[in-house]
Amino acid sequence: MLVYEFIPNGTLFQLIHGRNETLQIxxxxxxxxAHEAAEGLHFLHxxxxxxxxxxxxxxxxxxLDENYMAKVSDFGASVLAPSDKEQYVTMVQGTVGYLDPEYMQTCQLTEKSDVYSFGVILLEVLTGExxxxxxxxxxxxxxxxxFLSAMKQNDLCAVVASHIKEQERIELIxxxxxxxxxxxxxxxxxRPSMKEVADELNRLRKLLLHPWLGLNTEEMETPADTSFQTENSIVEYPVLESQNLPIDSISSNYAR
Known part of the structure; x- marks a missing residue:
């Protein structure tokens, strides 16, 4: 039995494609x-x-909960990652428009199939379509x-939503x-791993919050932020033990 908490703000699909003109996100x-969802998928993988x-x-x-915090859901098509690379999923499941073409050809579901589908989500965020x-x-x-045709022609702005083009820096887009x-x-x-996708989204979020940093922040050796300011609250994230970061340094570096 799956028991879900009450989710008052619906889904990301409704947030992007909803008809409520008064809701300005x-x-x-x-x-x-998107970053939170990527972190969730990275955890699963x-x-x-x-x-x-x-x-x-x-x-x-x-x-999306009351603070618009992302909750990855619906595991009806989920599988345990096969330990044997020759193990195949015999029946293709998923949603048209998000399905990995490689998965449809080989019937082999991998972590990179989730990455492809997440790439489509990023397109919805960018274009509103x-x-x-x-x-x-x-x-x-x-x-x-x-989108891929626009990228090939070096004309990304042709498919980006107008309000994003007007309000955000071209480097971020x-x-x-x-x-x-x-x-x-x-x-x-x-394709990148979900960890690499999550790390890149975190980097882009830092650019959005601190535009003077620029996109090339690889030389800055700062630990990943463990909390993010939202419109209504601060969302705290647990630090994974594999990061080997002492608690004292985390609390001092990220005290608000």
Whole structure:
């Protein structure tokens, strides 16, 4: 039996594609939600025992609590990560528009299948568009194909939502676009891991909060932040033991 807590703010899908004109959600909030969801998937892939592949990553499976904190949900298509690389899933499950093309060809579900689906989520955040359209020119009905075509032509701004283009720096938009492009690589082995995706989203969030840092922050040897300021509250994250960070240094570095 699965027991869920009450989720008053629905799903990320409803937040992005809802018709409530009075609800104004900032891009920083959307980026935070994406980061939290990436951290959740990273936990499933790396720290759950045994590791879990979600199998149906999409915006409607990211629930939002009273503080718009992300909760990855719906494990009906999930599988335990196979210990034997030759183990195959015989029946393809998932949602059209999010399915990894490599998974559809090989029937082998991997962590990189979740990464591909998460790349589609990043496109929804960037564009505000649904994954599939039933109208308009055929070449523009697929959000993924339309985005990859724009990236190939070096015209990312052609598909980015107008309010994001008007309010956010081009470095941030390009950084998120390139991350999505890497997630959507046709070859699963070329895609980043969910840890790498989460780390990059954390870096982009720091750029959003502190624009003077610039995108190239790799030389700055600072530990990952363990709490983030949201519009209504501070969300605290537990520090994984594998980071080997002393508690004293964490509390002193991140005291608000």
């Amino acid at each position: 900032s891009f920083s909030t959307l980026l935070r939600i 790396s720290y759950a025992s045994p590791p879990i592949i979600h199998g149906d990553v999409k915006t409607s499976n990211i629930l 649904a994954t599939l359209k039933l109208y308009g020119p055929e070449e523009k009905r697929s959000l993924t194909s339309n 390009r950084g998120l676009g390139e991350l999505a492009q890497n997630c959507l690589d046709m070859c699963g082995s070329n």
